[in-house]
Amino acid sequence: MNIKEQIQKIDSLEFELFQQKLELVIEKAYLKGVQDGQTKYNYPPVLTKKDLTEIFQASSSTIDRTVARKDFPKLTTLAGKYPRDEVFEWIKNNSI
Template identity: 50%
Template sequence: MGKKDGTNQINIEVKIAELELELIRLKIEQVAEEAFLQGVEDGKQQHKWPPMLTNSDLKEIFQCSDTVVHQFKHISGFPKFPYIKARYPRDEVFEWIKNNTKY
């Protein structure tokens, strides 16, 4: 193998490495964009609710009956607004859901 053949081999290997890096960069961009869009969608879903949720809101969010909503109110640590009966701070409720969900 001559010097020119060795140089060509190195150039090909460098080009392959560059293409692999470009492919990785594009994949990272794709994953980041998908994560961003999912975050935006999650934010839209959460913030479509008023800052103070009612029993009806909880029923819809949890897709459950009035009885189940009533049981939530008795769970220690479930967020409640202390000054108005049957009002629950939206962001704390969604945080509670996140912290109490088992995947």
């Protein structure tokens, strides 16, 4: 096998490796989307304290303390209602 053929073989192997890596990334993104669909988007766009109790798996007193925080997302026009997407973003930003 001459050098040109060896280079073509290496290029071919590199392309195959790239394809395999790309497929893994796509699969991981798909599985993350499915997981989000089963958890995050399973809830309505506007959450209640009951929803928060399920999401946080915490007692109602813990939820009361959490929603009392100034930085916790709330709907100002509806008492006791919380925007789902902002709540999940808050969890993401406030998790260790």
